[in-house]
Amino acid sequence: AQTIHQWPVAEIKAVGSPLSLGCTIKGKSSPNLYWYWQATGGTLQQLFYSITVGQVESVVQLNLSASRPKDDQFILSTEKLLLSHSGFYLCAWSLNWGVAETLYFGSGTRLTVL
Amino acid sequence: AQKVTQTQTSISVMEKTTVTMDCVYETQDSSYFLFWYKQTASGEIVFLIRQDSYKKENATVGHYSLNFQKPKSSIGLIITATQIEDSAVYFCAMRYYGGSGNKLIFGTGTLLSVKP
Numbered sequence: 624a625q626t627i628h629q630w631p632v633a634e635i636k637a638v639g640s641p642l643s644l645g646c647t648i649k650g651k652s653s654p655n656l657y658w659y660w661q662a663t664g665g666t667l668q669q670l671f672y673s674i675t676v677g678q679v680e681s682v683v684q685l686n687l688s689a690s691r692p693k694d695d696q697f698i699l700s701t702e703k704l705l706l707s708h709s710g711f712y713l714c715a716w717s718l719n720w721g722v723a724e725t726l727y728f729g730s731g732t733r734l735t736v737l
Numbered sequence: 738a739q740k741v742t743q744t745q746t747s748i749s750v751m752e753k754t755t756v757t758m759d760c761v762y763e764t765q766d767s768s769y770f771l772f773w774y775k776q777t778a779s780g781e782i783v784f785l786i787r788q789d790s791y792k793k794e795n796a797t798v799g800h801y802s803l804n805f806q807k808p809k810s811s812i813g814l815i816i817t818a819t820q821i822e823d824s825a826v827y828f829c830a831m832r833y834y835g836g837s838g839n840k841l842i843f844g845t846g847t848l849l850s851v852k853p
Binding site: 665721 | 768770772774779781783784789830832833834838839840841842843845846
């Protein structure tokens with residue numbers, strides 16, 4: 624069975640500081656990976672997706688970047704945090720790259736920017 | 738433009754009753770895929786059920802079922818015999834090909850409170 628692990632569980636960071644969030648997928652080779660962001664009390668917004676190692680496509684950047692350094696790892700980062708970056712970040716995966724695929728989500732990272 | 742709308746902000750029901758949550762969507766695609774997810778108090782997003790647009794039968798999984806009305810662009814979620822642990826925020830979502838890649842967009846969610 625596939626498992627998805629996100630780290631850290633929560634972060635409190637200062638405006639202007641760097642950020643790195645990650646997720647790891649186990650039990651599935653070459654998964655399709657996604658980053659979503661959710662403002663407090665809001666809906667989920669897709670940020671990035673990756674079909675394969677080294678390839679990341681941006682959907683909405685929000686002054687963030689993403690990378691896929693390994694087949695099972697997806698990283699979300701920024702060099703300078705903004706107050707607007709606060710929220711809940713969710714990593715998700717799907718078996719294949721197809722519009723019919725179901726996405727499964729990790730447990731998320733709650734980010735507070737002060 | 739593709740859009741998913743959930744007009745019910747919150748619903749409160751008594752335990753063991755049936756609840757229906759509404760969702761309407763907009764799309765120009767002939768083939769699309771509709772999903773319902775549940776977000777628990779901890780923030781976890783759990784996949785519940787899906788409906789493929791080309792299927793006429795309403796999907797059913799456990800005590801979740803869908804009321805798919807394609808002419809009305811509507812996909813309602815029905816939960817029968819509700820339990821306290823069904824209390825959560827429920828999101829309707831639609832997956833489509835967005836030109837630059839496949840996208841999954843969400844509605845704004847419906848908060849369900851199940852009371853004993």
